[in-house]
Amino acid sequence: MKKIITLLILTLTLTSFTKHPESDFSIVGKWKGKYKKEIGYIIFKKNGYAYFKTQEKTLGGKKFTINGEKATMSYEVDYSKExxxxxxxxxxxxxxxxxxxxxxxxxxxxxxxxxxxxxxxSRPTEFNDKDGVIFQKVK
Known part of the structure; x- marks a missing residue:
């Protein structure tokens, strides 16, 4: 029984200190991209809110208006998926x-x-140039 408990503790300890691949990358920040000749930004906040920003307007975040209604825009990321x-x-x-x-x-x-x-x-299954945008992190 002591061996089982020792192995369990050792396993839990090792897995808690293992660095997972997703930990070296975070989407949080301000990203600049170009879509259909227009420069735009996506801002991912630490608090879970997201913003789309162009020269003309900003959509998203904790408080914004869409179609005459007050709304919020948040985001979810699953780094474990490929x-x-x-x-x-x-x-x-x-x-x-x-x-x-x-x-x-x-x-x-x-x-x-x-x-x-x-x-x-629906979620795309592959990358293409039609609906895909390359973003550079600016902040």
Missing amino acids: PIEVDFIVKTKKSGEISRLFCIAKKIKKNTIKLQFGFKG
């Missing part, structure tokens, strides 16, 4: 309606990622 799964979640305050933009991401370099957007309501 490719990385990123979801943008818009929730309206009044109706509580939730919509998701399903994406996949891959790290190209330390501060460069490619995001593939699932504009058709």
Whole structure:
């Protein structure tokens, strides 16, 4: 019995100190990309909120208006998946309606990622140039 307990403690200790591959990369920050000749930014905050920003407007975050309704936009990232799964979640305050933009991401370099957007309501399964954008981390 002592051997089993010792092995269990040793296993738990080793796994708690193991560095997982996702720990060396975080999507949190400000990312600059170009889509259809327009420069835009995606900002992933530590608090779970996300923003899309262009020269004309900013959408997202804790408080913004969409179609006349107050809303929030947050994000979820699953670093354990290959490719990385990123979801943008818009929730309206009044109706509580939730919509998701399903994406996949891959790290190209330390501060460069490619995001593939699932504009058709489902998660993309591969990367292409039509709905994919390369982003450089600026902050």
